[in-house]
Amino acid sequence: MHILFICPTRARFDLATPASEGLGGIESTNIELCRALVRRGHAVTLLTHTERAVEADGVVNRPLKELRNIRADVAVSSNDPRLLEGLAGDPRTVLWMHNPLPVEKALRRGYVLPILRLAPDAVFVGEVAERAASRLYRFRSRMVIPHGLGEAFRTAPVSDGGSPVFVFASQQQRGLDRTLRAWHESGVYRALGGSLRVYGTAQEDLRPAAARALRLGVSFHSRLTAEQLAQAYRGCRAMLYPGAVDETFCLAAAEAQAMGLPVVTLGIGALAERVRHGIDGLVARDDREFAHFAALLARDDDLWRHLHEGALLQRAALTWDRAAVLWASLLLNQRDAQAPL
Numbered sequence: 001m002h003i004l005f006i007c008p009t010r011a012r013f014d015l016a017t018p019a020s021e022g023l024g025g026i027e028s029t030n031i032e033l034c035r036a037l038v039r040r041g042h043a044v045t046l047l048t049h050t051e052r053a054v055e056a057d058g059v060v061n062r063p064l065k066e067l068r069n070i071r072a073d074v075a076v077s078s079n080d081p082r083l084l085e086g087l088a089g090d091p092r093t094v095l096w097m098h099n100p101l102p103v104e105k106a107l108r109r110g111y112v113l114p115i116l117r118l119a120p121d122a123v124f125v126g127e128v129a130e131r132a133a134s135r136l137y138r139f140r141s142r143m144v145i146p147h148g149l150g151e152a153f154r155t156a157p158v159s160d161g162g163s164p165v166f167v168f169a170s171q172q173q174r175g176l177d178r179t180l181r182a183w184h185e186s187g188v189y190r191a192l193g194g195s196l197r198v199y200g201t202a203q204e205d206l207r208p209a210a211a212r213a214l215r216l217g218v219s220f221h222s223r224l225t226a227e228q229l230a231q232a233y234r235g236c237r238a239m240l241y242p243g244a245v246d247e248t249f250c251l252a253a254a255e256a257q258a259m260g261l262p263v264v265t266l267g268i269g270a271l272a273e274r275v276r277h278g279i280d281g282l283v284a285r286d287d288r289e290f291a292h293f294a295a296l297l298a299r300d301d302d303l304w305r306h307l308h309e310g311a312l313l314q315r316a317a318l319t320w321d322r323a324a325v326l327w328a329s330l331l332l333n334q335r336d337a338q339a340p341l
Helices: 025-039 064-069 103-109 112-118 127-132 176-186 188-192 208-212 226-233 251-258 287-299 301-311 320-338
Strands: 002-006 043-048 054-056 059-063 074-078 092-097 121-124 142-144 165-168 195-199 218-221 238-240 263-265 281-283
Touching: 002 025, 025 043, 025 059, 025 320, 043 064, 059 064, 103 112, 121 127, 121 320, 127 142, 165 176, 176 188, 176 195, 176 208, 176 238, 176 287, 188 287, 195 226, 226 251, 238 251, 238 287, 251 263, 251 301, 263 287, 281 287, 281 301, 287 301
Parallel strands: 002 043, 002 074, 043 059, 074 092, 092 121, 121 142, 165 195, 165 238, 195 218, 238 263, 263 281
Antiparallel strands: 054 059
16 A cells, blocks of 8 residues: 655654754654554655655655645545545545644634544544544544654663652643652652753743742753663653643653653553553652652662563553554555455
């Protein structure tokens, strides 16, 4: 099959974009899935905001403006159903739901009518996201296919957890101020000299609430490449992250787990399924318990080793080759279902 992936994010990138530029989650997952499907023998074209055509690892990357000129058996659009209308050859259409889509948001962005006209298949990246999507959307089918993890987090040497260093690696509006308060309440810095490293946010860019919650033992680090972040995790103990209602998968938590870092969370949004309490992390019921679990994990080596071993299971479970098998099965089954018996 020829599969067309449409990635209409604002980022201007292509397959030759240097890793040092640190692509976002939607951009990187499009690239990784395209490569994995090519390895399974499919022809794959990826459309992005670029001015040049690039081919790498068997994937053809073309400018998004060429959308109407490309024929494919299946067309997959990330988040935006409008781009699936009027395509050459009338391909099977799939809406890849990376982000939540409340009805009011769909109405505001003009997504509702294309969904109703096309009735595309919907692929969600997690069960929480699928359950939250309105049943008013007339999708042909609804399928949950989790993301895979980049090779940097599946092949790098894992953390030994030898020092009480915790990490936060999400956007600051996704609970950083809450995490900073829990860090202070945990007493890990005062009792053990521990530290909290915040990745992806410069201190001068902090929002007021987070800035007011600053405490000793907290450091801020610019956005890193996947390879740099995997290297940074090697000496860390665990991730602190409450979760966010608008998160559908949370690559950051999965990447930390793949490096052997248990995740301490409040289980908000996708973290309710990303972290299994007592297996690869700890799910707190409130902020007080969130801070208590951080302190417990900093001190208890036996608990840390147990959760560390559980976290490492993500290395084998969340691969892009596994994701490609699920995508190929979904797409091939749809094509075969259209053929006469």
